[in-house]
Amino acid sequence: MLDTVEGVREALAGEGYIADERLATTVFLQTRLDKPLLIEGPAGVGKTELAKALAAATGRRLLRLQCYEGQDETKALYEWDYGKQLLYTQILREKIGQLVADAADLDEAVDRIGKQESVFFSDRFLASRPLLEAVRSEEPVVLLIDEIDRADEALEAVLLELLGEYQVSVPEIGTFKAKYAPYVVLTSNNTRDLAAALKRRCLHMFLDYPSSERELEIVRSKDTGLTEALAAQLVDVVRGLRDLDLRKAPSISETIDWARTLAVLGVDELSAKVLSDTVSVVVKYDKDVRKALDALPRLVDPNAKVPAVLHNNHDHGHDHAHDLGHDHGAHAHSHDTPQDQEPEPDGKAVRQAKDKPGRFTNGYYGTPSSTASLGRRRPF
Ligand SMILES: Nc1ncnc2c1ncn2[C@@H]1O[C@H](COP(=O)(O)OP(=O)(O)OP(=O)(O)O)[C@@H](O)[C@H]1O
Ligand SMILES: [Mg+2]
Incomplete structure (x- = not known):
């Protein structure tokens, strides 16, 4: 079943996980090379879900180690x-x-x-914890080591023997070696740099927000109840929101939630009004909500020249910085602030530029340009 890249893609799709060629190839290589797979990327792009889908597709038991600060080997190994x-x-x-x-x-x-x-x-x-359990299992397993960047560096060191040789040494007893190499999936939100020794032992993949085609395919696969045309439009709007430099950009799960919300409301046309009324489904910080509300009219219709009217709409039912009672004159005035006079970026061009292959090679962890600034990184 996992004999080809296409086979991997189909097997994952059978479990409701839509993988693109690059991800399917990486998973194929993982199963062929018996190497752990480290997936880094922003929240909600399907890192954890991949491990679950892989376990379901291969019929393997899923063992999960959820990492957290202060975790030590007694909770991870034995x-x-x-x-x-x-x-x-x-x-x-x-x-x-x-x-x-x-x-x-x-x-x-x-x-x-x-x-x-x-x-x-x-x-x-001996009380086995997930890592030892994976090695001692009588059947092949998928081992998910989730959010490894939350754990302390000491735990990474503990992992090295397991990741390199699929074995765990217990000084009092001896060394346990896995009967079947587990499929190990590590995930990280990149809140800190991981040790080079750990990275070296893994296949590495950066999973970013999907292309619009793949995101639409994911939304379609979730049976949200939204029509194809509206879902396609919604995916474009969400991608536009991701370009806004929000504190927390909307993830795939938020696109799905938004589609479900709009379907439940029986929406048959995506207007800036209905999106503004439901925007809190996808953006969760007050400042982000304000930025999103300002951008929505433009994102729904890039040619629309009706900011005053639509802007007025989203004042209702939202915690918004502008005064509710302002008139159009005052509103127009608010658009004269220096911030609003900044030339608007061409969202489509920015997105297209982002879709270029290999865009994570510059300045991303592990490349020469980024190693100069070691230390704690800003989380996504
Ligand atoms: N490729 C995909 N195919 C199908 N569904 C997906 C895909 N990617 C993401 N999803 C959906 O998005 C949701 C969130 O994914 P997941 O929990 O794996 O994110 P994550 O990357 O682990 O995020 P976090 O870093 O916050 O843990 C999933 O429950 C799933 O519904
Ligand atoms: Mg996760």
Whole structure:
């Protein structure tokens, strides 16, 4: 099934995941080269979903490690089941007592107990966490290490042995090696640089917002109830919003939510009014909402020269910076501020420029130009 790039694309599509050629090729290579796959990219572009779809498409069990700050290896690899160890020593108190009953002194008693240590640090008392579980599994699995950039760098070091050799060493017992190489998918929102040692062990892919065709295909696959023509128009509007330099750009899941919202409202024409009334489905910060409201008329119809009327519309029902009671004169005046006089970027040209292949090679993590500014990066 995963024998060809096309096969991978179809298998993922069968699980409702729409992959483009580049992503399908990367996943194909991952399965062929038995290498972990590190996916970086903004929120909501389908990083986590890919691992889920891969597990569903291959019938493999999905093991998931959700990373967070302060997480240590006892939550990622394994820990000793202290409670169980204690319980056993209590139950076996008499037996342990017999062992040391005729010891000449304390030293000898401790020696004798020490010789039995391996009983308590054995498989029986080992509590596997997702990474060890993936290695010990009797069946092939997909291991999702989600949002690795949230974890501390120490955890990355812990991962290296697993990612490089699909094995985990437990000093008291030995080394566990995976029977079947797991498909490992790591995701990152790029809130900080990841260690080069980790990157080196993985196939790397930057997953960005999709092309309009693919986004439309995704929306279509979700049965949102919105007509094809409106969905296509909506996808263009969302892409326009992404060009606005918002604090949080709308993701694919927000496009889907917006399409569902509009379908529920029975909308049969995308007007700036109806989009403004529902814009909080896709932009979640007050400042972003204001920027979006200002841009929507232009995004719905780039040739429309009716900002005053439409602008007035979106004042209703929205938390908006302008006074609700302003008249058109005052409103026109507000458009005279220096900020509003900035030449409007040609959204379409900006988007087209963004669609050029290889645009992430400049200034993106790992390239010479960006290594000069190490340290914590701004999250997406
Ligand atoms: N290629 C795709 N095909 C189908 N649905 C998709 C695709 N990409 C994204 N989606 C939809 O977008 C939603 C969000 O995707 P997902 O949770 O994987 O994002 P993410 O990249 O992991 O985001 P975050 O960084 O916030 O965790 C999914 O639930 C899914 O409905
Ligand atoms: Mg995710």
